[in-house]
Amino acid sequence: MKFLRHLLDIFYPNMCVCCERMLIDQEKIVCLFCLFDLPLIGHENYHSNEITRIFKGRIPIEKGASLLYYTETGKAKKLIHELKYKNRQDIGSFIGILLGKKLKDSCFSHDIDCIIPVPLHSKKLRQRGYNQLTQFGKSLSTILGVEYCDQVLQRVSFTKTQTFKKRLDRFSNTDSKFIVENTKNMIGKHVLLIDDVVTTGATLESCSLELLKVENVKISLVTMAVTV
Numbered sequence: 001m002k003f004l005r006h007l008l009d010i011f012y013p014n015m016c017v018c019c020e021r022m023l024i025d026q027e028k029i030v031c032l033f034c035l036f037d038l039p040l041i042g043h044e045n046y047h048s049n050e051i052t053r054i055f056k057g058r059i060p061i062e063k064g065a066s067l068l069y070y071t072e073t074g075k076a077k078k079l080i081h082e083l084k085y086k087n088r089q090d091i092g093s094f095i096g097i098l099l100g101k102k103l104k105d106s107c108f109s110h111d112i113d114c115i116i117p118v119p120l121h122s123k124k125l126r127q128r129g130y131n132q133l134t135q136f137g138k139s140l141s142t143i144l145g146v147e148y149c150d151q152v153l154q155r156v157s158f159t160k161t162q163t164f165k166k167r168l169d170r171f172s173n174t175d176s177k178f179i180v181e182n183t184k185n186m187i188g189k190h191v192l193l194i195d196d197v198v199t200t201g202a203t204l205e206s207c208s209l210e211l212l213k214v215e216n217v218k219i220s221l222v223t224m225a226v227t228v
Contacts, residue, residue, distance in 0.1 A: 017082050017091065018075045029094040030079075039069040039076055041226070046108055050226050054201040059208045062190065063220040065108060067099040070197050070225035080196055080224060084132045092132060095224050096139025103222070109144040112220060113189040114152070118207055119178070121155040136224060137194055152186065153207055154179050178210045188216040199227045 014023045018034040030038070043049050043065055051064030068076035083091040103109055117133035125131060134150065141148035157177045180186060191211055195204055198221075208219050 017088070018078050029091055030075075034075060037075065039071070039074055041066050041069060046106070051198065051221055051223065054198060054226075055205065055208075055221070058201070059205055059212065059219070061208075061221055062218050063108060064222070065099070065103060066198065066223045066226040067095055067102070068225040070227045076197075076225045080132075084128075084196065087129070089130060089132070089135045092135035093139045096136040097143065099222065099224070100140045100143030103140075104143055109146055109192065111190055112144070112146050112192045114147045114149045115141050115144075115192045115194060116149050116152050116207075116211075118193070118195045118203055119150070119153050119155045121157065132196055133194055136196075140192075140194070140222070146192065152181055153210070154181055178207050180210050180214060183214050186211070186214045186217060189214075190218040190220065192220050192222055194221075195223045197225045197227060198223045 015021065016023055016027070016029075016031040016034055018030050021031050021033075023031055027035075041050065046052075046063040046065055049064060051066050052061050055061050055064075068079075070076040070080070079091050079095070082088040083095075115137050117131060117137045120128065120131050131150070137148050137150070140146070155177070156179055193204060193207055193211070198204060204221060204223075208221075211217050211219060
């Protein structure tokens, strides 16, 4: 079996997502060199940091966290691009495990009731075939011991991808609308809302405003990355 594995590696090499070097035994998704070079965020305070400050004065956020700094030429962009557009859902699990372990060690989730992903519109979901947040959220759910609930928020309007839109255009886009299903089940819950990358925070704000219509809901935010 070992010989067969090595033979397969020759013809179908498992490459590092970031640098495209061949991965060796025990390496997954990224090589050790890139793993230690990831632009990790070191949060000292989950109540006041890069994430929570984006939403200051806009929506009340209990806690916020993110794993990576996102730049136009960085490793975070490469990872998330492969996840979103190349069907590398294993990258979502990889990021979820890294962040989940970090949050568990800090007791971030001790009062969180459920994890809710920013949803895709049904049309976008059919086009892509998956929500890039699913495996990320499920990995967080497993490690933190918090229920993953992907049927709470629904997106009810469809917008074209904002990947190539300018920052100001993304912020001013008000076409994206969401609704909360089964609001009675959400009363009094502390929700952990998750997304891939936060730039202006417009999408997370829109989702949060809908969730906050439910009685006594509290919101914390977690993303894979935050732009710098």
